Amino acid sequence: MRSLPARRSAAAVLLAAGAVLATAVPAFAHVTVQPGTAQQGGYTAVAFRVPDESDKASTVKLEVTVPTDHPIASVSTQPLPGWTATVDKTHLDTPVKTDDGDSVTDAVSKITWTADATGKVGPGQFQEFKISFGPLPKDTDKLVFKALQTYDDGTVVRWIDEAKQGQPEPQHPAPTLTLTPAVDAAAAAAVSTPGASRDGAAVAAAKSDDSTARTLGVVGIVVGVVGAALGALGVIGGRRRSGTPAS
Known part of the structure; x- marks a missing residue:
């Protein structure tokens, strides 16, 4: 038979494991951007991964705000069966120069995906909403995409909280894309081999x-x-x- 100290140690381990699982499970339910990193100055394609957290309601709308403090000249959406994507633009006080030398005076500020009867994301399911965009800014190390998730029962979950370094993760963190410095071809080859x-x-x-x-x-x-x-x-x-x- 186990001694009392042994039983207490086992109980402590189980409690610690339970605490870890309890804090880890909600992280899987966050709205995230995949992949989470991209190179500054380049073009990339990402997906906003949206899980349905409700026990009864289905997700019917996703609104993603595209930051205009670091505007992106070109943004396009990938068609998704059962969903309609609409794009809102805003006028820029400072035009953005493209690789061709053209000036872009209006940039995408929000993308809204709306489901029809066949496109709903049901409980226990998830969906990915894909975009292609660029060139990515070189003057910041991240892009924060605040998002609103709407359920068919009228509930709206606001994924708008920005994570702060050294602080606990907020309950509803905004999807964030980390930007890394561009690497030249020779250096990339040396790193990859x-x-x-x-x-x-x-x-x-x-x-x-x-x-x-x-x-x-x-x-x-x-x-x-x-x-x-x-x-x-x-x-x-x-x-x-x-x-x-x-x-």
Whole structure:
């Protein structure tokens, strides 16, 4: 039979595990942007993943606010059966320059997806709402997309709270896309194939050593042939001086 301290330790472990699960489960129900990272200055495609958290109601609308403090010149939605996407734009005080040098004076500020009778997201289900956009800003390390999720019973869940570093995650965090500095092609190749530079240097060194060895071998053969020829000439000359006929 287990001792009292052992039973207390086991109970403490179970309570700790239960606390971890209790805090972890809600995280799976958040509205998120997938993937969660992209490179600054580039174009990318992401999906807003929306789970239905209700026991009885279905999700029928999603509104996503696109930040205009770091405006994006081009935003397009991917068709989704059972849903209609509408795009709202806002006038920019400072136009955005495109890669072609054109100026964009109006940028997308909100995207709204509305379900028909066949597109509802039921309890225990989720849906992904995809967009393609860019170029992504270079002057910030994240984009926060505040979102509103509407159920067919009239309930609206506001995913608008911005997570703060060093603080607990809010109950309804806004989907956030982390932006990372762009990496040039050479650096990306080196990162994606660790040791490639060292291996390349080793191969180059091996080739250099092999070429050097071959060159020295050829030189040695030539020197040997020349030495043998000179030796033969010396023998013949000596015989001639001594009057000994050459064989």
